[in-house]
Amino acid sequence: MSKTTEGEMSFLEHLEVMRWHLLRSIAAIVILALVAFVFKEIVFDKIILAPKEPPFPTNRWLCKLGEILGLERICINQNPFTLQTVKMAEQFSMHIIVSLVAGLVVAFPYVFWEFWRFIVPALYDKEKNTASGAVFFTSLLFILGVLFGYYIISPLSVNFLGNYKVSESVISAPTLRSYVQTITSVVLAAGLVFQLPILVYFLSKVGLVTPGFLKKYRRHSLIVIVTLSAIITPPDVFSQILVALPLMVLYEIGILISRRIMKQQEAEREDYDEPAKAKKKKVFTEEPKAKPKTKPEAEKKEEPTEEPEAEKKEEPTEGPSKDQEEVSTKKPWKRPASETDSKEEDDRDEDDSETENDETKPSE
Numbered sequence: 212m213s214k215t216t217e218g219e220m221s222f223l224e225h226l227e228v229m230r231w232h233l234l235r236s237i238a239a240i241v242i243l244a245l246v247a248f249v250f251k252e253i254v255f256d257k258i259i260l261a262p263k264e265p266p267f268p269t270n271r272w273l274c275k276l277g278e279i280l281g282l283e284r285i286c287i288n289q290n291p292f293t294l295q296t297v298k299m300a301e302q303f304s305m306h307i308i309v310s311l312v313a314g315l316v317v318a319f320p321y322v323f324w325e326f327w328r329f330i331v332p333a334l335y336d337k338e339k340n341t342a343s344g345a346v347f348f349t350s351l352l353f354i355l356g357v358l359f360g361y362y363i364i365s366p367l368s369v370n371f372l373g374n375y376k377v378s379e380s381v382i383s384a385p386t387l388r389s390y391v392q393t394i395t396s397v398v399l400a401a402g403l404v405f406q407l408p409i410l411v412y413f414l415s416k417v418g419l420v421t422p423g424f425l426k427k428y429r430r431h432s433l434i435v436i437v438t439l440s441a442i443i444t445p446p447d448v449f450s451q452i453l454v455a456l457p458l459m460v461l462y463e464i465g466i467l468i469s470r471r472i473m474k475q476q477e478a479e480r481e482d483y484d485e486p487a488k489a490k491k492k493k494v495f496t497e498e499p500k501a502k503p504k505t506k507p508e509a510e511k512k513e514e515p516t517e518e519p520e521a522e523k524k525e526e527p528t529e530g531p532s533k534d535q536e537e538v539s540t541k542k543p544w545k546r547p548a549s550e551t552d553s554k555e556e557d558d559r560d561e562d563d564s565e566t567e568n569d570e571t572k573p574s575e
Contacts, residue, residue: 263366
């Protein structure tokens with residue numbers, strides 16, 4: 212595939228590059244999933260099934276804290292329940308699902324790095340510099356969210372949902388599928404929720420989110436967070452605060468990030484506008500120069516108000532003009548007379564004079 216222009220790629224070439232990024236990401240997930248599939252005792256006994264057991268760190272810490280504060284209700288998961296399966300292939304299918312989830316969680320930094328490598332060539336140099344730590348901070352927040360979901364939310368959710376009863380006559384027998392779905396959904400959801408600062412950062416860069424918008428809906432977000440924490444925790448205030456506090460801290464961090472982005476954009480806008488304002492001010496402070504007269508305006512000012520002389524000369528006059536008088540006074544040209552002609556003219560003159568004398572004589 213040839214490039215259309217220098218430095219640009221065709222649509223099919225972009226698809227080819229994206230295909231290789233996806234293949235490498237999927238290969239990393241599959242390899243780590245195979246490792247988790249092989250070490251199933253560690254994955255299930257030490258990680259997946261651990262939050263429902265009393266020796267789990269969170270359960271032990273809460274019990275100690277309850278003894279100090281005199282709150283027995285926060286001592287959770289002291290009576291572990293057993294899980295069951297109702298289908299023959301359920302354990303095997305859950306083994307595959309848990310292995311894939313473990314591979315995705317562990318390979319998330321590499322997967323996001325491949326995704327970032329695909330996007331970076333389309334960014335400007337300035338955008339690359341501002342988002343240079345995107346891979347590190349995104350991976351860090353995701354890992355913190357997974358740990359928060361696993362060590363804080365999971366044991367509280369397991370204790371509440373596993374021991375909840377609508378009636379004493381109903382026997383609770385959770386299945387392995389329902390338990391695994393609860394743990395994995397809580398862990399992955401917490402990892403995604405901890406991406407809130409990153410989401411606010413990019414939305415603020417685009418201009419879709421502002422600090423004023425986040426402050427305006429702060430109360431609404433508090434109600435949503437408290438409601439969510441009340442659903443997934445036991446019915447006590449301490450557990451709700453334990454879950455809601457980190458989420459509110461993330462929301463406040465998002466407000467600070469958005470405010471910082473807005474200040475940076477205002478500073479960049481001022482730096483961009485200062486040269487234009489200085490140039491405009493310089494133009495207005497300079498003395499205005501007289502505009503050069505254009506040729507039509509100069510001709511209009513030089514023209515007299517009276518009619519031009521050429522038009523006056525062309526006007527017809529009552530008497531004959533000077534040239535006509537000169538032409539009329541000039542005698543017509545005559546051929547020089549010879550001697551015979553001069554004699555004949557003399558005779559004619561004499562005859563004419565005699566006739567005139569006869570006419571002038573009075574009649575008697």
